[in-house]
Structures are given as structure tokens and as C-alpha cells.
Amino acid sequence: MNIILLGPPGAGKGTQARRLVEEHGLVQLSTGDMLRAARNSGTEMGRKVADVMARGDLVTDDIVIGLIAEQLDGEAGKHGLIFDGFPRTLAQADALDALLAEKGRALDAVVEMRVDEDALVDRITGRFTCAKCGEVYHDRTKPTAKDGVCDVCGSTEFVRRSDDNEESVRVRLGAYNRQTAPLIGYYHAKGKLRSVDGLGAIDAIAGEIRTRLGL
Ligand code: ADP
Numbered sequence: 001m002n003i004i005l006l007g008p009p010g011a012g013k014g015t016q017a018r019r020l021v022e023e024h025g026l027v028q029l030s031t032g033d034m035l036r037a038a039r040n041s042g043t044e045m046g047r048k049v050a051d052v053m054a055r056g057d058l059v060t061d062d063i064v065i066g067l068i069a070e071q072l073d074g075e076a077g078k079h080g081l082i083f084d085g086f087p088r089t090l091a092q093a094d095a096l097d098a099l100l101a102e103k104g105r106a107l108d109a110v111v112e113m114r115v116d117e118d119a120l121v122d123r124i125t126g127r128f129t130c131a132k133c134g135e136v137y138h139d140r141t142k143p144t145a146k147d148g149v150c151d152v153c154g155s156t157e158f159v160r161r162s163d164d165n166e167e168s169v170r171v172r173l174g175a176y177n178r179q180t181a182p183l184i185g186y187y188h189a190k191g192k193l194r195s196v197d198g199l200g201a202i203d204a205i206a207g208e209i210r211t212r213l214g215l
């Protein structure tokens with residue numbers, strides 16, 4: 001099964017993707033994670049995208065399409081896939097269709113996670129992640145059970161994304177509304193869209209996604 005998680009920044013795509021990986025053996029392809037890895041390891045491409053990412057704008061289509069193409073050619077291409085944060089433009093959506101078709105594969109469903117904008121800013125500016133296992137937390141709504149210790153792996157190191165500040169979040173929401181939201185109609189027209197309410201508890205949303213995907 002190949003699916004896209006679609007929704008604004010902070011909608012919970014990464015959290016739900018992790019659940020689908022653990023419970024259904026799918027492989028998560030997050031262009032945001034790939035770009036952050038490139039930026040942190042200081043590759044030429046990473047240096048090129050750093051400013052754009054910090055501002056909250058989209059990096060160019062050719063860069064992210066290239067990253068996805070590389071993954072589909074590698075080990076990930078042998079598994080069921082969750083696209084998280086990709087596609088974000090109509091050009092990326094067309095490119096993904098073509099890349100999957102080349103491999104004799106197709107998209108099964110697009111899960112749209114709906115969350116209103118005020119909740120998003122609040123969620124994003126409070127979030128932090130375990131540096132070791134990637135579990136996502138929130139200062140108020142999902143703190144660690146024991147202060148400063150990851151519930152999942154026991155690590156005491158956490159990271160906050162440098163673009164998780166209010167200014168960048170507003171730019172990211174603007175980019176989402178202008179460039180990504182048109183994909184909702186695009187996938188609806190193809191009969192692939194499944195919308196879920198992204199505002200509930202993590203478990204409840206995971207359950208709704210499973211139901212909508214027939215898992
Ligand atoms: P979020 O969904 O929380 O905004 P991501 O981790 O998906 O964050 O992406 C972080 C940043 O990486 C984006 O703000 C953008 O600059 C860049 N990025 C990620 N995926 C794409 C994409 N498919 N197209 C263009 N830019 C992207």
C-alpha cells in the first residue's frame with residue numbers, strides 16, 4: 001500500500017506516519033527529514049536549501065523530486081510507502097504519479113488531516129523531538145512522563161526545529177494554503193482523498209486513519 005499524508009505543518013503527519021510504520025510495516029518518506037539531514041551534514045544541496053527552510057518557504061520542486069526518485073530507486077522502493085510532506089505542489093504530485101508508474105506502482109490513498117490554523121501555531125511552537133528515536137512531544141499537550149527522559153527509548157537528548165517559531169510557521173501556513181491545498185481537489189478528483197479530523201487524541205486519529213484505509 002502506498003499512501004500520502006496531506007495536511008498543514010503541525011497537522012500530525014509525522015506522528016501518524018510513525019504509527020503506520022510501527023503497526024503496518026510501511027516505510028516513511030519525509031522530504032522534510034531528508035532536507036534537514038542534508039542541511040545538518042552540510043552537503044552542497046543542504047547549504048542551498050538552509051535559508052529557504054528557515055524562512056518557511058518551499059524548496060524547489062526539482063530538489064525534492066530528486067530526493068524521492070532516489071528513494072524509490074533504493075531499498076525503500078521495495079516496500080509500501082507513506083509520503084509525508086511530499087507532494088506539496090501540483091508539479092510534485094504529477095512527478096510522483098510518473099515515478100510510481102515507472103516502477104509499476106500506484107498510489108492507493110491520500111489521507112488529508114484537517115486541523116484549524118490557531119491549533120497549528122500552538123502545536124508547532126510547543127513541539128520537541130527525541131534526538132535518538134524521533135518520538136514527538138509537546139510542552140503542554142504531550143510532555144515526557146519523566147522530566148527530560150524519552151518515554152520510548154530513555155534518551156535524555158531532545159531537539160527543537162529551528163523553523164518551529166511563530167514567524168516561520170505563518171510563512172509555512174501561507175505556503176500550504178497557496179501551493180499545497182490545491183492538491184486536496186486534485187486527489188479528490190482522482191477518487192483518492194480520505195479526510196480525517198486531525199484535532200482529536202493521537203490514538204483516536206490513528207484508529208480513524210486505519211478505518212479509512214481499510215487496514
Ligand atoms: P512541516 O510540515 O512541519 O512544515 P517538514 O518537515 O515537512 O515540515 O518540512 C520542513 C521544510 O522543508 C518546509 O518548510 C520546506 O522548506 C521544506 N520542504 C519539505 N518538503 C518539501 C517539499 N515537498 N517541497 C518543497 N519544500 C519542502
Ligand code: ZN
Pocket residue numbers: 130131132133134135150151152153154155
Ligand atoms: Zn526516544
